Amino acid sequence: xxxxxxxxxxxxxxxxxxxxxxxxxxxxxxxxxxxxxxxxxxxxxxxxxxxxxxxxxxxxxxxxxxxxxxxxxxxxxxxxxxxxxxxxxxxxxxxxxxxxxxxxxxxxxxxxxxxxxxxxxxxxxxxxxxxxxxxxxxxxxxxxxxxxxxxxxxxxxxxxxxxxxxxx
Amino acid sequence: xxxxxxxxxxxxxxxxxxxxxxxxxxxxxxxxxxxxxxxxxxxxxxxxxxxxxxxxxxxxxxxxxxxxxxxxxxxxxxxxxxxxxxxxxxxxxxxxxxxxxxxxxxxxxxxxxxxxxxxxxxxxxxxxxxxxxxxxxxxxxxxxxxxxxxxxxxxxxxxxxxxxxxxxxxxxxxxxxxxxxxxxxxxxxxxxx
Numbered sequence: 001x002x003x004x005x006x007x008x009x010x011x012x013x014x015x016x017x018x019x020x021x022x023x024x025x026x027x028x029x030x031x032x033x034x035x036x037x038x039x040x041x042x043x044x045x046x047x048x049x050x051x052x053x054x055x056x057x058x059x060x061x062x063x064x065x066x067x068x069x070x071x072x073x074x075x076x077x078x079x080x081x082x083x084x085x086x087x088x089x090x091x092x093x094x095x096x097x098x099x100x101x102x103x104x105x106x107x108x109x110x111x112x113x114x115x116x117x118x119x120x121x122x123x124x125x126x127x128x129x130x131x132x133x134x135x136x137x138x139x140x141x142x143x144x145x146x147x148x149x150x151x152x153x154x155x156x157x158x159x160x161x162x163x164x165x166x167x168x
Numbered sequence: 169x170x171x172x173x174x175x176x177x178x179x180x181x182x183x184x185x186x187x188x189x190x191x192x193x194x195x196x197x198x199x200x201x202x203x204x205x206x207x208x209x210x211x212x213x214x215x216x217x218x219x220x221x222x223x224x225x226x227x228x229x230x231x232x233x234x235x236x237x238x239x240x241x242x243x244x245x246x247x248x249x250x251x252x253x254x255x256x257x258x259x260x261x262x263x264x265x266x267x268x269x270x271x272x273x274x275x276x277x278x279x280x281x282x283x284x285x286x287x288x289x290x291x292x293x294x295x296x297x298x299x300x301x302x303x304x305x306x307x308x309x310x311x312x313x314x315x316x317x318x319x320x321x322x323x324x325x326x327x328x329x330x331x332x333x334x335x336x337x338x339x340x341x342x343x344x345x346x347x348x349x350x351x352x353x354x355x356x357x358x359x360x361x
Contacts, residue, residue, distance in 0.1 A: 013201040017189050024182030033181040034212035037205045044202045 002052040002060050002087075002096055004103040013044060016051040019059040020086070027086050030123050030147040039083035042066045042074070050103070054091065061087040063100060069119055077113050082120040101162045108156065109163055115156050124148040170228065170259060172271040175217045184208065184219050187227045188252070195252045196291055196315045210234050211251055214242040216275045220255065220268060229255035231268045235280055248276045248325070250288045265300065270332035277329065286328040292317040304331040 007013045017040065020027070029036065043049040043064035052061030062084060068074030069081040082104075087096050108115045122128045124141055128150065132138070136152035143149075175181050185208050192199040211217050217232030231253035236242030238249075250272065255264060276283050288305060290297040298319060301307075305321035305328070323331075 010201055014189055017201055017205065018186050021182040021186035021189070024185075025178050032212070033178050033185075034209045037185070037209040037212070041202045041205050041209070044205075 002054060002091055002099055004050055004052045006047055007049045007051045012051060013049060015059055016049055016062050020062055023086060023088065027084065029084070030149065032146060036084070039064055043083060060091045061096065061100065063104065067113055078116040080108065080115050080118045082118060098162070102164050105159045105163045106165065117156060118154045118159060120152050121149045122152065124150045169223060170264065171221050172218050172268060173221065174271070174275055175219060180219060181208070181212065183227045184217050184230050187219065187230050191254045195254050198315060207251055210238060216279060218268065218271050220259070222259070228259045229268060231272055233272050233276060235283065245280050246282055246284045248283050248286045250286065262300065266332055273329040273332045276325065283325045286323050286325055288321040289318045290321070291315065292319050304328065
């Protein structure tokens with residue numbers, strides 16, 4: 001079971017970043033490492049760098065999101081962009097993903113931001129489309145220098161069914 | 169035998185970043201993770217970096233540089249600015265440090281054969297680096313930063329390369345400007361590089 005917490009202290013941020021570095025070649029992102037660095041800087045500034053620890057207190061996962069998206073230069077804080085979600089090998093599977101979703105929804109619901117939508121990019125593969133298509137809407141496909149990426153959006157209302165404290 | 173390697177792939181950059189983040193507050197007291205990550209980003213997009221490894225292939229030091237000044241959007245590529253460097257204590261010596269600078273000097277010349285000046289900012293409170301840089305560079309400015317005053321040292325590229333070359337290992341060939349290659353580098357934020 002992963003325990004999630006916002007990396008608020010410098011020590012927690014250091015642990016989170018070292019975990020990302022340890023798995024840097026297997027994050028499943030097409031981006032250049034400098035783009036990963038950029039995402040983490042913005043996520044830290046927006047209090048959206050979240051670390052997951054296992055029962056022994058070891059690092060098991062990270063999630064990085066920003067308030068606002070790159071699309072409009074982060075002008076609209078009502079759209080939250082998830083830049084990175086990574087689980088180490090021991091913690092991959094539906095239960096961990098569900099736990100991450102619940103944690104994120106709970107955080108967004110409790111935050112003072114008026115979030116309308118969660119968005120994210122993912123490599124344009126059949127596997128990703130099948131996986132993410134269950135929850136998110138594939139809005140567009142882009143071709144930046146790093147490769148072909150799908151852009152997914154999820155209205156907050158659709159995510160609320162994962163809110164552990166709200167049964168609609 | 170220690171080894172200097174230029175960061176040429178994600179794997180190298182991961183090692184560089186992990187070491188930098190772990191030791192950032194030994195380089196600059198209170199230095200925040202987000203500032204270290206921004207340094208890595210700038211270094212990748214506008215310069216280069218190297219890691220120093222020991223016999224067990226563990227990272228024991230790092231160094232890097234950017235071409236251009238951050239305040240000018242890294243536009244003037246004729247000025248190289250050295251970034252934060254750090255060596256684990258047991259490997260710290262002037263010889264190792266200057267060999268590291270030499271690797272960076274070669275890479276600077278490779279990225280831009282027209283570099284004229286090398287600037288080296290260092291915390292005013294760091295007696296070791298200030299003492300070392302005074303040997304070959306002139307202190308031209310002191311800037312106030314959130315981490316206290318920083319002295320800026322400046323030296324012509326050729327003088328810098330010549331000073332670093334004094335510890336060149338025997339059998340090692342090549343001048344700093346031998347392999348001149350101009351690379352197109354993107355400035356500003358690219359969505360997904």
